[in-house]
Amino acid sequence: MNNNARVDALQLMLTDLRTRNEPIRHKAAFRGCQPEFQTLVTRLIEQLESELQEAKQIIREQMGIKGN
Numbered sequence: 001m002n003n004n005a006r007v008d009a010l011q012l013m014l015t016d017l018r019t020r021n022e023p024i025r026h027k028a029a030f031r032g033c034q035p036e037f038q039t040l041v042t043r044l045i046e047q048l049e050s051e052l053q054e055a056k057q058i059i060r061e062q063m064g065i066k067g068n
Contacts, residue, residue, distance in 0.1 A: 003059050010052040017045050 003055055003062070007052060007055045007059065010048055010055060014045060014048050014052065017041060017048070
């Protein structure tokens, strides 16, 4: 996968996950699993953020740019 496309995809997934999706949250809460649902969302966001940073670092390295 093109690294820039990967960065774009990760950023879009993070945006989607951070947007409140009330029907899904309501369904999870109704079933009594809101804490577990939120834990999974948090873990997924952390994983995607980590992958995004790794993808950005690869691009910087390929372009010969140093930094965070």
